[in-house]
Amino acid sequence: MTGRRDVDEELRARLREAAGAHTPDRARILARVERGMTVRDRPGQHRPARPPLPGWVRVAGATAAVAGVLVAGGYAVASAVKDDAPTQRSVATSPGPREPVPRGPGSREGGSREGGPLWSRGAVDPHSNEFWAQSNITLRTSAPLTALTVELRVAQTGSVTSTGAWRSLPEGDFTFTVDERDGFLVYRWTLERGRTVPAGEWMFAGQYNHERGGRDAGGDGYSATATAASGRLSVEGGFTPRG
Template sequence: MERHEIREQLRSVAGEGRPDRDRIWARIEAGMAETVPAPQSRTRAWPRMAMAALATVAVMVLASGVAWQLTGRNEAPPAAPASTSTSTPSSPASAPPRAPVNRSWAVTASVDPNSNAYWAQNTLVLKVKHKLTGLAVTIRVARTANVAATASWLSLPASDFRISTDTTASEVIYRWTLLPGRTIRPGSYTLAAQYNRGAGHDPRQDAYSVRSDGDLSAGGHF
């Protein structure tokens, strides 16, 4: 059996897609029987040995080809995704709410230094930066022992305001409200509430509030 014939036999078997060793051997034996008379001498035994070696190689090649087809030959294995660290960006800390800034005026509260154990004055100083067309000021004095209203005053024209003093079971309330159509020019102004009191009165219990144009407001304690 010539080499080109053996090659054709191997190619035919490979085309079938599944290695069958017995079938390969049968085809090789048949081809050898046609060209090699029996009995064979030892000098002619090498073709059979060569055929056996070629058949073994053919089986291995075909088996490898089938396995390659099953795993998807000519396809590179998918690359493993690069390891990436994902971190959720930390949210910035929420800033505490800022108190509204009143750019039209500022107010400070204090207890008059001439106050004593039996009489006191709670004072507000209002610094106006721009003309105001509305203003409402309130001072509330806690009614501890012997607290009673005596008087109130302001450095602005009293005729421009509606002024009142009210007494309840828990406090004395002083109010100044700018009348419609009146204005307050820029400057520094004082509003004060005077009252009698007992030795145990603590002005830190007293409170104030200021509201102006656009409902801008401020408040606190003395």
């Protein structure tokens, strides 16, 4: 049994070596097959008569014969060495990182992310028109405020004049002023001493005329300072266009 196994191993080794060194001469094999087919059709041979085959059929047959020789040879070598073929493996990949989601303009947020319970947003009121506008400041607080000052600054872009102001909190709880300062129309609300702003969402709005046409609010701004049990708070921001 040992001798038979040694013979088999030696045969496999020689077949591997021959397969690695052998390069089939395809052109030569094709010529030999073509030549054999030509001799077979020469006159004088005692064969039954038959119509000649077209040239493309003969070439195709020769090519098929060559392919058969090459495939047979490759199969014989592969059968002898198939036990040494490597095992295929698959690799899994993980997805890439996700893109962050951007935050919208005109918003400033306090609370647990910025040291206090105060959030704010500025926007031009959608009911504004080509002669008149209203700028809205929305404040949201999750805790009562014992002090609050809100300031709205409207840039003097041409013929900007105040037509009024309002807030959603009681009028008697605030002192209100409006004047022009450093190129801005300034609205200011100050909470009266001893009054409290309860937790909730509240709005402060300033109204004004301006030159005809769409007014650019890009130079406007607001700020708010407040006091809660957790300490002093502040927010500020700009204004999103009316929409």
